[in-house]
Amino acid sequence: MSMRKTILVACGTAVATSTVVAKSIEEILRDRGIDVVTRQCKASEVASMTSGVDLIVTTTPLQGNLGVPVIQTLAFLTGMGKEAVIEQIIQALKV
Amino acid sequence: MNILDFLVPSSVALHYEAGDSKDVITHLGKCLFDAGYVRETFVDAALDRESRLPTGLPLSGDFNAAIPHTEVEHVLKPGLAMATLSAPVTFQNMVSPEEAVPCRLVFVMALDQPKAQIEMLQEIAGILQNPDVIQRLMQAKDFDEVRTTFSSDRS
Numbered sequence A: 001m002s003m004r005k006t007i008l009v010a011c012g013t014a015v016a017t018s019t020v021v022a023k024s025i026e027e028i029l030r031d032r033g034i035d036v037v038t039r040q041c042k043a044s045e046v047a048s049m050t051s052g053v054d055l056i057v058t059t060t061p062l063q064g065n066l067g068v069p070v071i072q073t074l075a076f077l078t079g080m081g082k083e084a085v086i087e088q089i090i091q092a093l094k095v
Numbered sequence B: 001m002n003i004l005d006f007l008v009p010s011s012v013a014l015h016y017e018a019g020d021s022k023d024v025i026t027h028l029g030k031c032l033f034d035a036g037y038v039r040e041t042f043v044d045a046a047l048d049r050e051s052r053l054p055t056g057l058p059l060s061g062d063f064n065a066a067i068p069h070t071e072v073e074h075v076l077k078p079g080l081a082m083a084t085l086s087a088p089v090t091f092q093n094m095v096s097p098e099e100a101v102p103c104r105l106v107f108v109m110a111l112d113q114p115k116a117q118i119e120m121l122q123e124i125a126g127i128l129q130n131p132d133v134i135q136r137l138m139q140a141k142d143f144d145e146v147r148t149t150f151s152s153d154r155s
Helices: A017-031 A043-048 A082-093 B021-034 B042-052 B118-128 B131-139 B143-151
Strands: A005-011 A036-042 A055-058 A070-072 B007-016 B079-092 B100-110
Touching: A005 A017, A005 A043, A005 A082, A017 A036, A017 A082, A017 B118, A036 A043, A043 A055, A055 A082, A070 A082, B007 B021, B007 B143, B021 B042, B021 B079, B021 B100, B100 B118, B100 B131, B118 B131, B131 B143
Parallel strands: A005 A036, A005 A055, A055 A070, B007 B079
Antiparallel strands: B079 B100
């Protein structure tokens, strides 16, 4: 039994990139039996969106200390280093 | 879904000789404007966004890609423009903007609603993760060869 974890996915404009990344993360983690929900936002909105969030995954740089672990990656778009990033996400969620 | 469902044939430039990234974005943006997919403001908005939030993506194969786009208000209907470049131009890396990425493949996305047309970017991501498809795409001489390349990509 695992607690449901919440991942905040950020990109530049929250038009497309964060949705693609979020869907990809949800599918991969659910396949591994990890229960996650994702939320999406623009990079500029992240600081106001961290409440209840276990992990932030972003495709653009984020400023400042957000008090939540942050993983910056393009792996869900380009495929490069995807396995390693998934391991990193699982570690960060402590599931 | 296939990327051909989004690609605007008149907005595909093959072996395009671009001076720089602005040149490619401007050219493809104008194609999308001429085809009725975007507003007149699209090109400037795409150039501005690219300078603030770059879209260069280093890939595993021989070629890198960039996926310029804008906020939705500059778009009339969803569509996709694409250029293969005869020589690389520099985009900045999306995740680390201080890093230059020499790109020879550019997709300019016209997206008219947030979180809609996700299939478009999913299809692009599928292609970016497939060096064989990119290799064939870079060699395509006309739109028929582009169509054949994407039609045979059912990964």
